[in-house]
Amino acid sequence: MSNELRTVIVGAGQAGARTAAALRRLDDAREIILIGEEQALPYERPPLSKDVLNGGTPSKTTIFPLDWYEAHRIALRAGVQAVGLDWRARQVLLAHGELLAYDDLVLATGVRPRLLTVPGANLEGVVTLRTVADSMSLSARLTAGANVVVIGGGFLGLEIAATGTARKCAVTVLEYGNDLLPRIFGGFLGSYLSDLHRMHRVEVRTGVKVTALEGDAAVAAVRLADGTAVPADVVVVAIGAAANDELALAAGADCADGVLVDAQARTSLPSIFAVGDVARQRTHWLGESVRVESWENAEVQALAAASAIAGVAPVAAAAPWFWTDQYDRNIQMLGNRVADDTVVIRGDVTAPSWCAFFVAENTIRGAVLINAGRERRNVKRLIETKQRIDCAEIADAGQPLPAQARAQT
């Protein structure tokens, strides 16, 4: 190794690429090596269940073109897997046997889909969605009239259902829980999304347990615990994800379905950071330590880790933000909600656009914006600054939100 400090980033997805970019911005001299097991240039995943699944161009999801890495002196090593980590020697072992020394290491290894363990789970036509290749292969199966069964009624499953419907498939969503999304804003969105999907002729079945996938070579039906069977030409398993935390775990870092990190993305091992979906962070916004699988979290943690490595002041923690697109609805979620927060509705919930605010002691703690992304900055600021609001005032869609009013004066 030369005299330059070297940062190795393992995992060339969104969080890995953004860490490399932020670190180069903050430190012009350091050597940066970005290792990724996928062959593709680092890309963003949100379009994979939306535009790309609907036939859109996969290359549009690429974060930076190839020559950008060269221009920014980031050594991108695609198609290379890291298989071991020795934190005492400060070395990463690559699958082809090379030992790569580092001064700082960033783990940005993401997650992998959880798989079903019932009989028939390996039949042809049973798929998951995480990569560009997954999205293109599922897209090819979404032919008009195909029976598509989505197992899991979380955001990913519901986006796949919406895209499947747009492709004129007959879609059924099977959810084990009694409601959709029970943990999201205290179940606030579950019944709204059930109604939205049913309105688009998706069969949403909650409180059902899958006991087997049936078929000869290819899947033909999903068997449920009540004995009934749902016909299926393709089954998409969308039952959550498991953290790719094996490297950290084997090296002795504190892990619990994710690598435990502090606000600067530091793990319990020296000079090792974890960012993005693989990181489990304690945050005052969401309470106990959580692993946040969101586009924004990958951006924010990448910047936090890069700042810590470069020795510059960390950016202030921001209220979490997540969005999903289903049919003609752009749904954005900000902050958090606790059980006894007052729910204040702004607008008409039967209209295509409205907002819900979760309020305690005259401050907004969380919000859901339906086709109201234009309010996001204001609402985020209201949440982060804990600005006192008047519930009647924010409920009145004819009045601008307080932060808007203040900004205009």
Ligand SMILES: Cc1cc2nc3c(=O)[nH]c(=O)nc-3n(C[C@H](O)[C@H](O)[C@H](O)COP(=O)(O)OP(=O)(O)OC[C@H]3O[C@@H](n4cnc5c(N)ncnc54)[C@H](O)[C@@H]3O)c2cc1C
């Ligand atoms: C289909 C889909 C739709 C989504 N939609 C939304 C949305 O609408 N809104 C939103 O906020 N978020 C959405 N997300 C979530 C968002 O995309 C993720 O939070 C984000 O991709 C996390 O980035 P990451 O870099 O942590 O993980 P990833 O992007 O998964 O990158 C991790 C990379 O590390 C590589 N890797 C793993 N182990 C190794 C190893 N040992 N050696 C080398 N490389 C390794 C993996 O192959 C992968 O390329 C969506 C995710 C998916 C899958």
